Amino acid sequence: MILKVEHATLFEYDSPIYETATEVRLHPSNNHAAPQRCASFKLQVDPPATIFEYTDFYGNCVNHFNLLQSHKRVKIVATSVVETGIGNTSAADDEDIFLMDFSGESRYVHFDPAVRDFTTCFATNTDSYHLAESICRHINESFIYEPGVTDVHSTSAVVMALGRGVCQDFAHIMLATCRYLGVPARYVSGYLFGGSTPDGRDEASHAWCEVYCGKEKGWIGMDPTHSTLFVDDRYIKIGSGRDYGDVPPVRGTFKGNATEKLSVAVKVSSMDEKS
Structure with a gap:
């Protein structure tokens, strides 16, 4: 199957915060040993930020960013297109x-x-x-x-x-x-x-x-x-x-005296049905 995922995360604060540090684990696995291929992945952050990437100890893709300016909301939108299959994940030699x-x-x-x-x-x-x-x-x-x-x-x-x-x-x-x-x-x-x-x-x-x-x-x-x-x-x-x-989808911390409200919206749709 070819599936599209739209995952939106919204953090809202009742007063301004600053120095936000956030990790995002929303990039679909692209392990050659598994029956899945990530065809595309796009991560958008508002307010805009430079997004970095690393691979963690368990082989998961992690994106991360910092926001240093004052803000009252952070919106993170991950959009993926994934080709899935049926089968097991093979065992590595190590x-x-x-x-x-x-x-x-x-x-x-x-x-x-x-x-x-x-x-x-x-x-x-x-x-x-x-x-x-x-x-x-x-x-x-x-x-x-x-x-x-x-x-x-x-x-x-x-x-x-x-x-x-x-x-x-x-x-x-x-x-x-x-x-x-x-x-x-x-x-x-x-x-x-x-x-x-x-x-x-x-x-x-x-x-x-x-x-x-x-x-x-x-x-x-x-x-x-x-x-x-x-x-x-x-x-x-x-x-x-x-x-x-x-493997939490989104994890972070911030400086400021504020109450946080979290909203998440996920939509998974089949692109096979549209072809």
Whole structure:
């Protein structure tokens, strides 16, 4: 599929701020080992700023900029055209050393007692692929999708206690369960065409997991939020890391005494339908 993504982020402040420093992770992944190609990417910032770029430790593209003048709003618009496909992400020759990062606890992924109890029904399955599929299906069937009960800082322990949350939360639960049972898994940030939420709306970024199933199978994308479970050509990957903390869409800081209001609008459309 050829998909177009328009992602607008607006920060508004009730009084002037200055010295804004912002990082943006909105550039779709262009990894040759994955079934995805970013055909174009454009990032616009208002007030205007010089935009820089670097690649982080996990191979994600990061754009960043500073605003030194006084301002009361910052608008960031990322527009991408991505060619997606179906398949797994192959394992690199040097993958083993990085698997350690995706095998233990992290900022939002905890091996708390509730997670350990949750893993008991999966402990007899020794095949990583089928184990991950079982975990993904069980989370999808057991947890309730409900926006507003958690936030971006909610840990897997919080979500386990609530029994509900959103895509980011379900991904963290799956990461905690897989890792505790010895299966490396990483958090993926991106988009889903025709359904970033269970009712089919594209209203925000989406999150899912990639599970490492050995050199032969590589990294397999699984989505505990949706009953289809497996990632296909409707998904656009931005980046991956240990958890949400490694791949937030926008992160920054500013100087000034002001209250911040954040608004996000995402539209994912198919360019195949227009051709």
